Structures are given as C-alpha cells and as structure tokens.
Amino acid sequence: MKKTTLLLLCALAILFAPFALAADQPPLRWAAATDSNAPYAFYGPGNKLTGFELEIIQAIAREMGREPVFVPNDWDGLIPGLSRGLYDCVICGIEITPEKSQEVRFTNPYYVTYEQFVVKRGTPRVASLDQLAGKQVGTLSQTASFVMLSKIPGVIVKTYDEEVNAYADVVNGRLFGVLLDYPIAKYYAFANPNLQFTGPPFGQISYGIALSRTNPALLEEMNAALGRVLASGEMRDILSRWGLWTAMVADTFGQPEDPSLPDTEYRAFVAATAEQPSLLNRIIGYARFWPLLLQASLLTIEVSILGMVGAVLLGFALAIMRVYGPFPLRWIATLYIELIRGTPLLIQLLILFYGLPNIGIKLEPFVAGVLGLALNYAAYEAENYRAGLLAIPKGQMEAARALGMTQRQGLFHVVIPQSFRLVLPPVTNDFISLLKDSSLVSMVTLVDLTGAYKQIATQTFDYFGAGLLVATFYLLIGLPFVRLARFTEQKLNPGTRK
Amino acid sequence: MDSFTPLVSIQDLHKSFDDTPILKGVSFAIEEGDLVSVIGPSGCGKSTMLRCINGLETLDSGVITAAGATISRKPGAKLDADFEKTAHALRQRVGMVFQQFNLFPHRTLLENTMMAPIIVRGVPHEDAEKTGRTLLEKVGLGAHADRYPANLSGGQQQRAAIARALAMQPKVMLYDEPTSALDPELVDEVLHVMKALDAEGMTQIVVTHEMRFARDASDYIIYMEGGHIVEISDEDEIFDNPKDERTRRFLRRFH
Ligand SMILES: Nc1ncnc2c1ncn2[C@@H]1O[C@H](COP(=O)(O)OP(=O)(O)OP(=O)(O)O)[C@@H](O)[C@H]1O
Ligand SMILES: [Mg+2]
Numbered sequence: 018m019k020k021t022t023l024l025l026l027c028a029l030a031i032l033f034a035p036f037a038l039a040a041d042q043p044p045l046r047w048a049a050a051t052d053s054n055a056p057y058a059f060y061g062p063g064n065k066l067t068g069f070e071l072e073i074i075q076a077i078a079r080e081m082g083r084e085p086v087f088v089p090n091d092w093d094g095l096i097p098g099l100s101r102g103l104y105d106c107v108i109c110g111i112e113i114t115p116e117k118s119q120e121v122r123f124t125n126p127y128y129v130t131y132e133q134f135v136v137k138r139g140t141p142r143v144a145s146l147d148q149l150a151g152k153q154v155g156t157l158s159q160t161a162s163f164v165m166l167s168k169i170p171g172v173i174v175k176t177y178d179e180e181v182n183a184y185a186d187v188v189n190g191r192l193f194g195v196l197l198d199y200p201i202a203k204y205y206a207f208a209n210p211n212l213q214f215t216g217p218p219f220g221q222i223s224y225g226i227a228l229s230r231t232n233p234a235l236l237e238e239m240n241a242a243l244g245r246v247l248a249s250g251e252m253r254d255i256l257s258r259w260g261l262w263t264a265m266v267a268d269t270f271g272q273p274e275d276p277s278l279p280d281t282e283y284r285a286f287v288a289a290t291a292e293q294p295s296l297l298n299r300i301i302g303y304a305r306f307w308p309l310l311l312q313a314s315l316l317t318i319e320v321s322i323l324g325m326v327g328a329v330l331l332g333f334a335l336a337i338m339r340v341y342g343p344f345p346l347r348w349i350a351t352l353y354i355e356l357i358r359g360t361p362l363l364i365q366l367l368i369l370f371y372g373l374p375n376i377g378i379k380l381e382p383f384v385a386g387v388l389g390l391a392l393n394y395a396a397y398e399a400e401n402y403r404a405g406l407l408a409i410p411k412g413q414m415e416a417a418r419a420l421g422m423t424q425r426q427g428l429f430h431v432v433i434p435q436s437f438r439l440v441l442p443p444v445t446n447d448f449i450s451l452l453k454d455s456s457l458v459s460m461v462t463l464v465d466l467t468g469a470y471k472q473i474a475t476q477t478f479d480y481f482g483a484g485l486l487v488a489t490f491y492l493l494i495g496l497p498f499v500r501l502a503r504f505t506e507q508k509l510n511p512g513t514r515k
Numbered sequence: 516m517d518s519f520t521p522l523v524s525i526q527d528l529h530k531s532f533d534d535t536p537i538l539k540g541v542s543f544a545i546e547e548g549d550l551v552s553v554i555g556p557s558g559c560g561k562s563t564m565l566r567c568i569n570g571l572e573t574l575d576s577g578v579i580t581a582a583g584a585t586i587s588r589k590p591g592a593k594l595d596a597d598f599e600k601t602a603h604a605l606r607q608r609v610g611m612v613f614q615q616f617n618l619f620p621h622r623t624l625l626e627n628t629m630m631a632p633i634i635v636r637g638v639p640h641e642d643a644e645k646t647g648r649t650l651l652e653k654v655g656l657g658a659h660a661d662r663y664p665a666n667l668s669g670g671q672q673q674r675a676a677i678a679r680a681l682a683m684q685p686k687v688m689l690y691d692e693p694t695s696a697l698d699p700e701l702v703d704e705v706l707h708v709m710k711a712l713d714a715e716g717m718t719q720i721v722v723t724h725e726m727r728f729a730r731d732a733s734d735y736i737i738y739m740e741g742g743h744i745v746e747i748s749d750e751d752e753i754f755d756n757p758k759d760e761r762t763r764r765f766l767r768r769f770h
Pocket of ligand 2 (some may be wrong): 561562563691
C-alpha cells in the first residue's frame with residue numbers, strides 16, 4: 018500500500034517536472050516608459066502593449082526560459098527604479114554611455130542608430146549641426162541628442178517630455194527643428210506632410226538593456242540569449258517588420274542589408290495615426306478608456322482620502338505640539354512645518370520614493386504616494402489647527418481649569434471642539450487642493466487620473482481632448498467637496514448655532 | 516477669637532510678573548459663610564490675588580489654604596514639584612466666576628453645568644443633569660437650560676456661569692468683577708443670586724467696583740492698593756469712617 022503511494026507520487030513528480038522547472042525560473046521583470054514611446058514599447062490601438070523592444074525582450078526571455086513581466090514606469094524613474102530593485106532590467110532605447118555604465122550594467126547592443134534632424138517642410142538642407150547656432154532646437158531630456166546638441170556653441174536647446182509636442186512645435190514655428198533618434202523621427206515625423214528629414218545621419222548610438230550592477234550572472238545570461246536571437250535571424254525579422262532594419266544595423270550585426278520581411282508594423286502604425294477621426298468617433302473612441310479612467314479615478318480618490326486622513330492626524334499632533342508642547346517638541350514641530358512648507362511636494366515625493374532606498378527604506382508606490390501627500394499636507398493642516406486653537410479666547414481654558422479640569426481635559430472638551438468648527442471650512446478647502454496635488458503621485462509610477470491622461474494622450478495623440486476629459490473627472494470628484502466647504506462655512510459658524 | 520477656624524486663609528503672599536512685584540505680602544483670613552468684597556484701584560493686584568487663591572496662578576512665596584487644601588512656598592525656594600497637583604485639588608473646592616462669563620459657547624447652559632462634574636468627578640450623566648437643572652432653576656434659568664449662551668443676555672450668561680461653578684459643589688466661590696461687563700439694568704439680577712447664596716451660607720470673595728453691593732451685602736471689605744491690603748474693616752465703617760488716607764481718597768470718587 019505504501020509502496021504504491023510512493024510510486025504514484027514519483028509518477029506525478031515526473032509528470033509535472035517540466036512545469037516545476039519552469040516555475041522554478043523567476044519571471045524576468047522588465048521596465049519601460051510606455052507614454053509616447055512608439056515604436057519601442059507602447060500601448061497601440063486596442064490598448065495593447067506592442068513595440069519592437071517588447072518583441073525583443075520577449076524573444077530574449079523565451080531564450081532564457083523565463084516569463085517576461087512588464088513593469089511600467091516614468092522615463093525619469095527608470096534607472097532609479099532599477100537601483101530600487103523594482104525590476105530586473107530596463108529596455109527603453111537607452112543609449113550605452115560611459116557615464117551611465119557607472120550606474121548600471123549594459124548588455125551588448127541590441128540596436129544601433131543615429132540622430133535624425135527634422136525641420137518644417139521647405140526649409141533649406143542642414144548639412145552640419147554647426148549650422149544650428151542661434152536657432153531653437155528641440156529634443157527629449159536625458160537623451161544622446163541632448164548631449165550632442167549641448168556641445169554645439171550657440172544652439173538654444175529646448176527639452177520636451179514627449180516627442181509629439183516637440184514635433185508639433187516645429188509645425189507651429191516655435192522650433193527650428195528637432196534632433197532625435199531615428200526610430201522616433203521615423204514614427205512621429207516621417208509620415209507628417211508638414212515635416213521633412215534633413216541632413217546626414219548624425220553620430221552613432223547603441224541601445225543596451227540596462228541591468229542593476231549587483232547581478233553579473235543575469236548579464237551573462239541575457240547576453241547569451243541576445244546572441245542567439247541575433248544569430249537565428251529573429252532580430253532581423255523583428256526589426257524588418259518594424260521598418261527599422263537600416264544599413265547601419267545590418268553593418269553592425271554583420272547581416273544582409275535588405276529587410277527579411279515587409280514593414281507591416283510600421284505601416285499599421287502610420288495608418289492608425291494618420292486617420293483623423295470625426296468628433297463623434299473620437300468621443301466613441303474614448304469609451305474604451307472607461308475602465309482605465311474609472312480605475313484611475315478610484316486611485317486618485319483613494320490616495321487623496323488616505324493622504325488627507327494622514328495629514329489631518331499628523332497635522333493635529335503637530336499643532337498641539339506647537340501650541341501646548343514643551344520647548345523641544347514645540348521646536349521640532351516648528352522646524353518640520355517650515356521645512357515641509359519651504360520645499361516642493363514633487364521633490365518630497367521623489368525623495369520618498371527614489372531617495373529613501375539609498376538608506377534601505379523601500380516604499381511601495383502607493384504607500385509613497387499617500388505618505389508624501391500626508392507628510393506634506395500635515396504641515397499646512399498644522400498651521401490651520403494652530404490658528405484655530407489660538408482663535409479660542411484664553412478665558413475658555415481658564416474657565417475649564419477653574420472648574421477643576423486638567424489642561425488636557427480642557428483641551429479636548431473645550432478648546433478643540435470649538436476650534437473644530439473654525440477649521441472645518443479651511444480643511445475642506447485643503448482637501449480640494451490635495452485632490453489636485455495628488456496628480457503628482459503619477460511621478461512615482463502610480464496610474465492615477467494624471468497617469469491615465471498621459472496614457473490616453475499618447476495613444477490618441479489628442480492632447481486637447483484627453484486633457485479636457487481628465488480635467489472633467491477631477492472636477493466631478495472635487496465637486497461634492499466644494500459643496501461641503503460651502504456648507505461648513507455657512508452652518509458651522511460658532512456662536513450663531515441655534 | 517480662639518474658636519476662629521478660617522475656611523480661606525492667605526499668609527504673606529508674594530507674586531511678581533517678569534520681576535515686577537504685584538502682590539507684596541498679602542494676608543487675610545475668611546470664616547465659613549462670610550461674603551467679603553475686595554475693592555481697590557485698577558492694577559492693584561485684585562485679580563492676581565483671586566487667581567492665586569485657586570491656583571490658576573503660581574505664587575512666589577506664602578501660604579494659601581482654602582477648604583482644607585494648602586499651597587505653600589518659602590521665599591526663594593523652588594516651586595513644589597506637585598504644585599499643579601495641589602492646585603488641581605484646590606480648584607475642585609473653589610469655584611470661580613469671571614468678568615467675561617467664559618461660558619462654553621459650543622454647549623447649552625445645561626451641558627455647561629454638566630461637563631465638569633462628568634469629566635472631572637465621573638458623576639453619572641443623569642445625576643449631573645438633575646443637579647444642573649436644579650442649579651439653573653435656582654439662578655432663574657430653568658426655562659433656558661437647553662439654549663446656547665450666545666442667545667442669552669449678559670446677565671443670564673453670568674447667572675449660568677454661577678450655576679456652572681456651583682455644579683462642582685465648591686466650598687468657596689470667587690468672583691472677579693462679575694457685573695463689570697453687564698449693562699446697568701442687568702447688574703441686579705446677578706447680585707441678587709449672590710445675595711441668595713450668602714443667605715444659604717456660601718463663603719464668597721467678590722472683587723467688585725459695585726460699592727453699593729459691597730456696602731449692602733458684605734460682611735466686611737478688603738481695601739487693596741499697590742499690592743498691599745491697606746484696610747480690612749466692617750462694611751459701614753470703611754465707608755463712613757475709613758482709617759487710612761488712601762482708602763478715603765479711593766472712596767471719595769464714589770460719593
Ligand atoms: N499674566 C500677567 N503677566 C504680566 N503682568 C500681569 C499679568 N497679569 C496681570 N499683570 C499685571 O499685574 C498687575 C495687576 O493686575 P491685576 O489684574 O491683578 O489687577 P486688578 O487689581 O485686578 O486690576 P483691574 O481692576 O483693572 O482688574 C497689572 O499691572 C497687570 O498689568
Ligand atoms: Mg482685575
């Protein structure tokens with residue numbers, strides 16, 4: 018009896034061995050900034066993640082026998098997130114440079130390209146970047162082209178967060194031209210009849226997958242996998258379909274110059290972005306963002322309410338410390354309030370999320386967002402409550418003490434209930450501000466309403482419509498609180514209560 | 516005089532604010548049931564003395580005894596570590612009524628009278644309510660028990676403040692100019708309550724500018740000036756025949 022059980026177990030073990038092995042391999046967590054990120058990794062029509070880098074990382078992960086898991090992040094947070102251990106690697110058109118190699122490790126290049134200069138159609142040819150002296154030129158922050166441009170004397174460099182806006186400013190006449198990596202230029206400018214490619218390829222840059230410096234074994238494993246993807250011709254297939262198989266790439270990888278497949282993905286992208294939908298279609302098109310908007314609204318409400326609760330509690334403690342506390346507490350409270358009020362919320366959030374890991378404190382994005390708002394607004398709440406406490410006449414505490422109450426009892430039964438009525442209207446107003454300031458939590462990778470705005474705008478290229486849509490959501494969420502503020506101002510006027 | 520056991524006694528009380536002496540050795544004693552008026556020019560330290568008696572103010576030196584609790588401090592000595600504790604015990608036996616009433620505006624009159632007994636003494640809610648209603652009835656505000664202070668006249672508010680203090684069942688009541696903030700026609704209703712309490716045997720110390728009341732109702736009168744007690748005497752005597760030149764000068768203004 019026992020033997021058969023054992024045998025059965027063995028058989029089961031053998032049966033499930035392959036699955037067990039696959040499950041043993043940890044997933045490969047990779048990050049990219051998907052906003053306005055075609056053709057690298059972006060949300061295409063139907064809200065589906067796509068892009069040539071997505072296909073490359075999928076191929077590499079498959080070669081490694083690991084499950085690829087995507088972790089979204091902001092462009093500015095990609096490298097810090099790597100150091101925080103939020104994910105294993107970043108693939109997002111990052112150029113391999115000696116400076117960056119100090120911070121992270123790069124795999125071998127998976128793509129090589131150059132900077133493409135784009136001007137308004139009809140502009141005379143730009144043969145050399147030196148010709149740009151005295152002209153306004155746009156690019157993205159933290160890119161190879163930015164470095165290239167800043168070395169040329171006299172150029173006025175304007176950095177953008179999104180390439181769409183940069184190219185739009187060329188059409189609008191705000192910029193003379195835009196210098197960006199060839200894939201970006203190809204996808205965002207090439208098909209635009211108002212824009213024109215000009216000049217020779219400028220420079221040569223290599224994209225590498227960035228890894229944390231603490232994991233050399235993973236680097237070797239990835240390089241081996243990348244080598245296999247290149248050798249098998251799969252890389253050529255991917256890049257061909259995306260219309261990115263250039264002479265420079267072929268030459269670098271030592272493979273035939275002509276594409277192995279037609280550029281179907283590129284054509285699909287151009288077709289999808291070229292069609293100008295009617296207003297009605299656009300509105301209908303937005304319907305597919307309902308789930309995203311709903312989820313984002315919930316997150317915004319959650320973060321705001323939790324942030325406010327934290328701010329109210331901490332602010333209350335700070336105010337009591339400042340008004341009634343002994344010397345050291347009073348001093349600490351004052352210092353805190355001045356420090357917080359004297360620095361921007363955005364910086365505080367970034368320190369919480371990206372700075373603290375340096376001293377071993379890693380916060381979840383949601384926790385960091387809520388904490389950031391709570392810590393910041395606590396300082397403002399504290400000042401509110403302090404004003405409220407000081408507005409109660411001294412005689413009230415005296416009367417309470419004369420009746421035998423301790424200072425504490427007087428505070429909680431006499432002074433605080435009265436100041437509560439005074440501070441309720443400003444506190445409600447503060448909540449409305451906090452609701453709007455909560456948009457900054459999109460900087461710590463949370464997809465709140467502002468995060469949703471970025472996603473919608475970069476998928477639809479309708480910045481105006483997406484802006485109005487998201488603004489409306491903020492307005493709708495804030496409306497009940499605006500009413501509440503009015504109500505409290507009218508109803509809770511102390512002394513007039515009947 | 517040997518059977519004299521004072522309910523309130525003060526011996527050589529000194530008090531200064533920021534090195535400015537305000538009380539420069541004040542002594543007196545009051546027997547149970549007495550109503551004593553304290554008069555004197557503005558700034559002479561009357562309020563300060565009153566606030567010392569129930570421990571709202573610390574003292575520099577002297578001995579204060581009220582209804583069995585004692586606060587003392589030797590000249591130059593540090594304040595007792597348990598000053599606040601003693602003062603707290605003392606305040607529970609000494610009621611105080613302020614010039615500005617200081618009722619709690621967020622509570623009804625009844626709640627005003629109930630708060631301290633419930634919070635400080637842990638008196639059950641029903642008992643506190645019963646006592647509160649009885650006391651409000653007593654000061655003529657039975658019909659207004661559930662109204663808020665802001666909707667009442669100054670005289671009504673001050674009477675409610677007296678009821679609130681009485682709810683703690685004090686042995687002594689202190690009044691700091693209880694009628695000074697009132698319109699003249701409202702003064703009498705408050706003084707009337709104090710006289711009624713006197714008739715019941717309540718011990719009361721009243722800082723006042725109401726000379727007529729001081730003369731009519733007091734058992735005796737303390738005249739203060741410049742941080743000293745200048746004269747303590749029978750109410751008729753001080754008005755008709757003040758011993759001290761300073762008292763004479765002060766009272767001349769009221770004739
Ligand atoms: N907390 C305080 N800090 C500093 N000085 C004070 C304080 N309280 C009172 N004083 C000063 O002590 C002196 C006596 O004040 P007190 O209020 O005892 O006088 P008073 O006799 O009650 O006068 P009034 O008739 O005007 O009420 C005044 O000069 C006053 O300015
Ligand atoms: Mg006074």
